Amino acid sequence: MPVDLRPVARALLSVSDKTGLVEFARALDAQGVELVSTGGTRKALADAGLAVKDIADLTHFPEMMDGRLKTLHPKVHGGLLAIRENPEHEAAMLAHDIRPIDLLVVNLYPFEATLAKGAPFEECVENIDIGGPAMIRAASKNHNDVAVVVDPEDYAAVAAELAANKGATTLATRKRLAQKAFARTAAYDAAISNWLAGELREEAPAWRAIGGKLALxxxxxxxxHQAAGFYITGDKRPGVATARQLQGKQLSYNNMNDTDAAFECVAEFDPARTAAVAIIKHANPCGVAEGATLEEAYVKALRCDPVSAFGGIVALNRRLDAAAARKIVEVFTEVIIAPDADEEAIALVAARKNLRLLLTGGAPDPRAPGLTFRSVAGGFLAQSRDNAVVDDMALGVVTKRAPTERELADLKFAFRVAKHVKSNAIVYARDGATVGIGAGQMSRVDSSRIAAHKAGEAAKAAGLAESLAIGSVVASDAFFPFPDGLLAAAEAGATAVIQPGGSVNDKDVIAAADEAGLAMVVTGVRHFRH
Structure with missing residues (x-):
């Protein structure tokens, strides 16, 4: 039968991260807890003047094999697993001189940090903890009797509980700590197994685990009516997970999702080549542009759909400067995300107290490999990240007319953006800026017509007499199954088209493009985004 209060007479401490260790150990010592420790942890405690026994004093067995073997011993695991008040367990402990361990304090070898810094294979292997997870699981299973602490953030709460209960822990706390401990070892093993799958180039391993730590x-x-939390996996890809929020209220679930979409989109543009800005609404671009400066790029991006930009997310591929900040804050914006920002720009944004400013320290590499996940009923889908970049594609001209140099530059620009628009996606662009975007329609021709309509509305908002689509180019994320979507683009005023190709009706689509005088190139690469 579960017992609420369990006194802590002996604690085993073995930690990699020594943050707060000495202070916590002093709190245990003040409660009369006997301290037992290993290696570097024992030295840190002894150097702080605490009375601490070596693990070998319990096991009567030396640490060996470069520390690989020190806690994997019956006197350790017996002390953690023994059920108190169980006559058979008590008899076994007495017969084999096994002393109970009431509190386990362990955090694991820094495998995730070692992996994140790009360490070689052998170093990653050496940072796979074995004894730690084994002890954690043993103590967690026996949480009716044993408390287990795997996170320095819990030290203060456990110390306070011991002080309040004359050196005892409550069952509620032990259960909470056990849940966290099992989750920690699960996330740890997930990181290791996914790393090994990558090393083996296994695209679909038989078992796939996902683990994360609550960040927000x-x-x-x-x-x-939906509960939510933001979890980090340890992946160091620059973005919302690595960002430093300088100001503004807490990000919402939708803010997180949209900001990630915005930063991934703007990362398609090399900051060494051009300044670029992406404005996102509901995870879709409503305006993307490049320019000589961020200010110029923002003005061009805003022109595409100034109505949808209201309350949107703005992502930049370069350090936010004052000129760009001054323009951005003229429009109600939820979030600005950039690699960095000037002090003057930070001050300008600070005048809008609810506007969040996120600085990531870098931009994600659009070519980098990785995994994306999506839940479905009963499981989840995992796939490699879409890291295809138009600059790496062999573009083929399939029409009688080849695109001009200007058209080709805009075609590449439009295809970069189409990669980040929900399918079916149609993007009109001109002079390094989107002028009309059609997203997420069931029919490609409808996306084309919506994008053309947006281009007309943008022209009206800018006080222009003719649609911004006139003289533009158009990108499609997938092939045109019939000529109708292509012809809708031609009717809107587009002069060139980029698309993957591969339809059984390619000949009809090409013939329609030739008849309309369009230049068309195919990429051979599709960018569905559902």
Missing amino acids: PMRYGENP
Whole structure:
């Protein structure tokens, strides 16, 4: 039968991260807890003047094999697993001189950090903890009797509970700590198994695990009746997970999702080549542009759809400067995300107290490999990240007319953006800026017509007499199954088209392009985004 209060007479401490260790150990010592430790942890405690026994004093067995073998011993695991008040367990402990361990304090070898810094294979292997997870699981299983602490953030709460209960822990705390401990070892093993799958180039291993640490509890998810939290996996890809929030209220679930979409989109543009800005609404670009400066790029991006940009996310591929910040804050914006920012720009944004400013320290590499996940009923889908970049594609001209140099530059620009627009996606672009975007329609021809309509509305908003689509180019994320979507683009005023090709009706589509005087190139690469 579960017992609420369990006194802590002996604690085993073995930690890699020594943050707060000495202070916590002093709190245990003040409660009369006997301290037992290993290696570097024992030295840190002894150097702080604490009385601490070596693990070998329990096991009567030396540490060996470069520290690989020190806690994998019956006197350790027996002390953790023994059920108190169980006559058979008590008899076994007495017969084999096994002393109970009431509190386990362990955090693991820094495998995730070692992997993140790009360490060689052998170093990663040496940072796979074996004894730590084994002890954690043993103590967690026996949480009716044993408390297990795997996170320095819990030291203060456990110390306070011991002080409040005359050196005892409560069952509620032990259960909470056990849940966290099992989750920690699960996330740890997930990181290791996914790393090994990558090393073996296994695209679909028989078992796939996902693990993460709560970085931000959220008030709700996509809608107020949904619970949510933001978890980090240890992946160092620059973005919302690595960002430093300088100001503004807490990000919401939708803010997180949209900001990630915005930064991934703008990362398609090499900052050494051009300044670029992406404005995102509901995870879709409503304006993307490049320019000589961020200010110029922002003005061009905003022109595409100034109505949808209201309350949107703005992502930049370069350090935010004052000129760009001054323009951005003229429009109500939820989030600005950039690799960095000037002090003057930070001050300008600070005048809008609810506007969040995120600085990531870098931009994600659009060519980098990685995994993306999506839940489905009963499981999840995992796939490699879409890291195809138009600059690496062998573009083929399939029409009688080849695109001009200007058209080709705009075609590449439009295809970069189309990669980040929900399918079916149609993107009109001119002079390094989107002028009309059609997203997420069931029919490609509808996306084309919506994009053309947006281009006309953008022209009206800018006080222009003719649609911005006139003289533009158009990108399609997938092939045109019939000529109708292509012809809709031609009717809107587009002069050149980029698309993957591969339809059984390619000949009809090419013939329609030739008849309309369009230049068309194919990429051979599709960018579906659902």
